[in-house]
Amino acid sequence: MSEKTDYEITIGIECHVQLATKTKLFSEVDNDARGKEPNSCVSPVDYALPGMLPRLNKEAVRMAVLAGHALNSEINLISRFDRKHYYYPDLPKGYQISQLYHPIIGSGYVQLPDGTKVRIEHAHMEEDAGKLTHFGTYSLVDLNRAGTPLIEIVSMPDIHSAAHARDYCKELWRLMTYAGVCFGDLYNGNMRFDVNISLAKPGAKELGTRAEIKNLNSFRSVERAVEYEYERQSKLLDSGEKVKQETRGWSDATGKTTSQRSKEEAQDYRYMPEPDIPPIHLEQSFVDEMKAKLPRMPEDYREMFKGILPDDTIEILLDYQPLIAKLAELYADNDDKTASKENISTSGVKKVANLFTSVLLAEENTSLLNDELPTKRQLIDLVTMLEKSELSSTGGKEVFLKFFDPEMHTKDTRTIAKELNVLQENDTGALEAIVDQVLADPACAQAVADFKAGSEKVLGFLVGQVMKASKGKANPAAVQPILRKKLK
Amino acid sequence: MNITEKDIDHLAELSNFSLSEAEKTSLRQDLQNIIGYISQLDELDVSGVEPTYQVFEMENIWREDKILPQEADREALLNLAPAMTDNQIKVPKVL
Numbered sequence: 001m002s003e004k005t006d007y008e009i010t011i012g013i014e015c016h017v018q019l020a021t022k023t024k025l026f027s028e029v030d031n032d033a034r035g036k037e038p039n040s041c042v043s044p045v046d047y048a049l050p051g052m053l054p055r056l057n058k059e060a061v062r063m064a065v066l067a068g069h070a071l072n073s074e075i076n077l078i079s080r081f082d083r084k085h086y087y088y089p090d091l092p093k094g095y096q097i098s099q100l101y102h103p104i105i106g107s108g109y110v111q112l113p114d115g116t117k118v119r120i121e122h123a124h125m126e127e128d129a130g131k132l133t134h135f136g137t138y139s140l141v142d143l144n145r146a147g148t149p150l151i152e153i154v155s156m157p158d159i160h161s162a163a164h165a166r167d168y169c170k171e172l173w174r175l176m177t178y179a180g181v182c183f184g185d186l187y188n189g190n191m192r193f194d195v196n197i198s199l200a201k202p203g204a205k206e207l208g209t210r211a212e213i214k215n216l217n218s219f220r221s222v223e224r225a226v227e228y229e230y231e232r233q234s235k236l237l238d239s240g241e242k243v244k245q246e247t248r249g250w251s252d253a254t255g256k257t258t259s260q261r262s263k264e265e266a267q268d269y270r271y272m273p274e275p276d277i278p279p280i281h282l283e284q285s286f287v288d289e290m291k292a293k294l295p296r297m298p299e300d301y302r303e304m305f306k307g308i309l310p311d312d313t314i315e316i317l318l319d320y321q322p323l324i325a326k327l328a329e330l331y332a333d334n335d336d337k338t339a340s341k342e343n344i345s346t347s348g349v350k351k352v353a354n355l356f357t358s359v360l361l362a363e364e365n366t367s368l369l370n371d372e373l374p375t376k377r378q379l380i381d382l383v384t385m386l387e388k389s390e391l392s393s394t395g396g397k398e399v400f401l402k403f404f405d406p407e408m409h410t411k412d413t414r415t416i417a418k419e420l421n422v423l424q425e426n427d428t429g430a431l432e433a434i435v436d437q438v439l440a441d442p443a444c445a446q447a448v449a450d451f452k453a454g455s456e457k458v459l460g461f462l463v464g465q466v467m468k469a470s471k472g473k474a475n476p477a478a479v480q481p482i483l484r485k486k487l488k
Numbered sequence: 489m490n491i492t493e494k495d496i497d498h499l500a501e502l503s504n505f506s507l508s509e510a511e512k513t514s515l516r517q518d519l520q521n522i523i524g525y526i527s528q529l530d531e532l533d534v535s536g537v538e539p540t541y542q543v544f545e546m547e548n549i550w551r552e553d554k555i556l557p558q559e560a561d562r563e564a565l566l567n568l569a570p571a572m573t574d575n576q577i578k579v580p581k582v583l
Binding site for chain 2: 141235
């Protein structure tokens with residue numbers, strides 16, 4: 001009889017990141033093939049015509065250094081390219097130019113939202129391969145993607161749950177998009193994850209045999225694939241069988257992994273130094289300069305808003321870099337020449353964060369995320385007016401939405417509030433006049449009598465009447481004390 | 489080092505070559521000679537010597553990230569392929 005054991009799971013992840021350069025890694029053709037005809041972004045270098053010389057894209061090197069800083073990694077001042085030989089129609093050269101021995105990015109770490117650190121073994125530059133589409137008896141090759149610059153980020157086996165595997169991939173996505181080195185479009189394969197998974201009995205000194213799940217392209221599929229592999233491998237081990245070291249593919253549709261090829265037929269890439277690309281030798285000053293250029297990273301924002309916003313709100317906003325960056329601009333930046341040296345208070349941060357999550361991230365409004373965000377001035381004014389009760393929270397939301405209206409987005413906050421007619425009446429004199437008018441209304445006589453007889457709850461009715469008489473512009477919080485005073 | 493027929497089969501498979509028996513024999517002999525020649529280097533003590541990666545003293549040969557027109561266009565390049573369909577290169581089914 002087999003017994004169910006609680007195995008310890010160990011996961012290491014390799015992530016391919018397509019760099020957002022204008023041209024490919026080794027040829028001067030368009031690197032952005034989204035929506036373009038097959039084989040329209042190609043050059044003789046990509047076709048590996050005899051005698052073609054690859055020429056390294058300096059911008060790809062710059063982005064790799066920036067990515068390395070985002071990964072808290074050492075940058076290797078000297079790095080070299082190698083040829084990795086394999087025969088497959090997705091790369092006509094018969095080899096991929098990669099960096100095996102001297103990668104540009106050395107060891108570093110990624111910190112997950114809960115504080116867990118995943119160490120980075122290294123990350124190297126390489127070229128992407130073309131895209132194959134398989135048909136009944138033949139395959140078609142599109143070389144648009146062949147030669148796209150990649151960095152492959154290799155983690156240490158520091159991950160021990162499906163949730164952490166997902167968190168790690170998501171954090172990588174944030175780091176790379178925040179650093180501005182990747183468009184982060186997972187649907188179009190801008191980032192792809194290979195996940196190595198092994199199980200061992202608790203306390204075992206050695207890791208178990210691993211299976212590698214290739215080419216996952218969403219955080220959810222990473223999580224599901226790990227969950228599936230845990231079940232599959234633990235069943236095998238429980239029944240005394242062995243896990244095969246192999247490459248497996250994942251299907252979102254079936255929710256299963258299936259064997260693709262066994263690593264037993266040893267892969268032999270016959271690496272050799274790439275003679276066509278001389279080594280990269282970076283100046284320390286350039287590396288330092290890149291570090292100074294790195295914008296705020298997720299960890300910076302977590303530190304900034306910890307204790308001010310709930311952790312889960314921070315994590316939601318971190319998925320939308322422009323939003324969290326805007327919030328930081330309002331709260332922390334005071335050298336902004338275009339707007340204002342003012343900052344908002346922590347309660348203002350909460351108000352704006354709430355507008356972002358409840359209005360902007362509401363399903364019906366997500367299209368607004370593509371628009372330009374309101375200016376610092378507009379948002380500071382909005383917060384001030386909310387705090388002074390010149391706007392109700394409902395009125396505030398209406399004004400906020402108009403910041404995205406092409407007809408109104410350049411107007412200042414007060415002008416928009418006036419045009420929407422949502423400014424609240426706080427002026428005591430004006431409110432007293434309306435209250436007098438309501439109390440004199442015979443329709444309210446019964447309520448007035450009830451209140452005087454001790455019924456508190458009719459106060460709400462009376463406030464409602466004042467609101468109605470003011471056409472919704474009275475501030476209810478200001479109306480109540482006036483009513484009480486007059487009814488004494 | 490002795491190059492066996494199995495080595496030749498392995499290398500041929502990695503490169504997706506189909507070789508005749510005669511070719512295998514002659515390639516095995518050629519490779520044996522090349523490796524034998526190079527093996528003379530084994531006599532040297534190279535401990536502490538930095539490996540030679542490049543024979544030219546060049547570094548940082550790179551270019552700006554600018555799209556340039558190519559001399560060969562899509563059609564010219566596609567026409568080099570033995571077969572094509574829908575602007576894609578057609579190859580025997582692989583997986």
